[in-house]
Amino acid sequence: DAKTTQPPSMDCAEGRAANLPCNHSTISGNEYVYWYRQIHSQGPQYIIHGLKNNETNEMASLIITEDRKSSTLILPHATLRDTAVYYCIVRVFLQETSGSRLTFGEGTQLTVNP
């Protein structure tokens, strides 16, 4: 799986948009970008994933650059409950093989301040 690079920490004011960057310059054409977050002492929570098009769901938006070497996760209106470690993971999507799994880096600690 391609390696990702994320800033170790970020701060955001409550109610403002949180933009979390991720570099994945060695990404291959068939590798997807996944975002998860982990609130303290809980299991990771799936947020969103994409291949090359921008994606949006009820939690967040994912913006992937045209060359796919980087992406940004956007939380449009951050709340205190969004304080968590956010992981950007690049993974080959293979439907059935056990070789396809998520490998976690260090992530970004996002702190939303009141």
Added chain:
Amino acid sequence: GAVVSQHPSRVICKSGTSVKIECRSLDFQATTMFWYRQFPKQSLMLMATSNEGSKATYEQGVEKDKFLINHASLTLSTLTVTSAHPEDSSFYICSARGAGGGQPQHFGDGTRLSIL
């Protein structure tokens, strides 16, 4: 969304005890399940991957005789930490993925294992 239930959430036991952790996919069939371990202030580390009805594939450095994994059905996987010692104390997290295109991994809430 997809729900993965993990039980128990916390275990405290004496050294030498074997501990079993259950992981269930509640609303989907999990063809593949994963077990991770997380030490304080560190990221998740994959321990093993299992497909239903097959033997688990362990990551390098993980002792298969120490961490027994059973994935007997499409909704249940178990991890047994055999003869646990204090260094096995950690946060164990299971994850499951269904079959078919577009399926992300979903995670349980983890089990905090403390060996005295």
